[in-house]
Amino acid sequence: MHLFTSTVGRKVLMAVTGLLLVGFITVHLLGNLSVFAGSEAINIYAEKLHSLGPIVWIFRLVMLALFAIHITFGIKLTVENSAATPEQYAIQVSQKTTFAAKSMIYTGLIILVFLLYHLLHFTLHVVHTGAVATLEPLVNGRLNVFAMVGNSFTSAFVSIVYVIAMIAVAFHVTHGIQSFVQTLGWNNGTSQDKVTAVGKLAAVAYGVLYVAIPLAFLFHIVKV
Template sequence: MLLLFKNTVGRKIVMAVTGLLMFGFIIGHLLGNTTIFTGPDGINAYAEKLRNLGPLIWIMRVIMLVMVSLHVFFGVQITLEDNAAKPGSYAMKRNLRSTFASRSMIWTGLLIAGYLIYHLLQFTFHVINPEISSMKNFDSLGRHDVFSMLVHGFQSVLVSSVYIAAMIAVALHLAHGIQSLFQTLGLNNDSSLPAIEKAGLITAVILFLGYVSIPAAILAGIVK
């Protein structure tokens, strides 16, 4: 079992499994957040439900923290090794099959990690923009007013822009990451690879559109 954290393939499997769980989270998070389109009732009720899960939510959070940490740690370690394995570069190099997304995984990954911290500080720990925090504001039913927090937050063009930029990084990361995890877990064969690559790309685009639709709708005044 030790090989899982030492071996070149083992660490990739760790990357794939942690990536897969985070991918699951990203889907769940988006599904939850789309309740914003049903108005304050939807998302505030959803937030209330999450809150009522009590210790479960904390277990989830700890698991996610471990996943993120492993993913980042091995991602950085692997990249450093890879760079060392390829010291000189070609005077002329043509890429035949790799993509911008695949070659920039470490950068999109680090961007996402950075944004994640910002995102948590803003909407979970309310350190940034404490004035809009749902901890202090409540809706008419006495629930934490997540809806207003988001609307107020994203009405700032700056906040929305940073968010959209981060979602571009997420989309690029997923465009390579989804098909990559299938390959790493060995769930690939001659005929499935092109289909998986395409499906990964489409999923990444859908998730991107889904996430961006929230600030877009707020900025456009559709959600207010």
């Protein structure tokens, strides 16, 4: 099996990169939830991350490679699948394809556009510069990431963009989890229904917890 050229190889690449990306969004979610523990918590968390120096850049390169592989082969598989199945309607009905499965390419593209916007916002600081400027003055010698995030989400526009993107993440993860469990052969003895249920439960948890962050600031439940 050639990893990059055979269909099975590409599916394995999608599964492994997808699994690692789920790992990333889990750690990223836990870090971001620290906004609920008061302003200092996320500022300390961000300072610790930035203090890792070269490790941060290695991590960024790995992330870039994971996203690039996942997106490239995701698009390729979608194009190939649609070319190979002209009678898509009949096939989808017979396989009881879910909405999450059918919309993988669309939720994936929404996440891609979100990611570019998100990096321009919180990493490169080139959009929503008013809110980004509140990174300074430093608080206890640290950049005020809490103020940057909080002031960004008090804008209804920014919050709605994030809520839409986080719903796309939740749908993508629902089918993604089922898919990589199946591709990597981890469902030995476990019924498909159980795997589906775990995928759904995890996706609801990601959706609710991620959406809670912008909404908490928008509705002033957490105050900047």
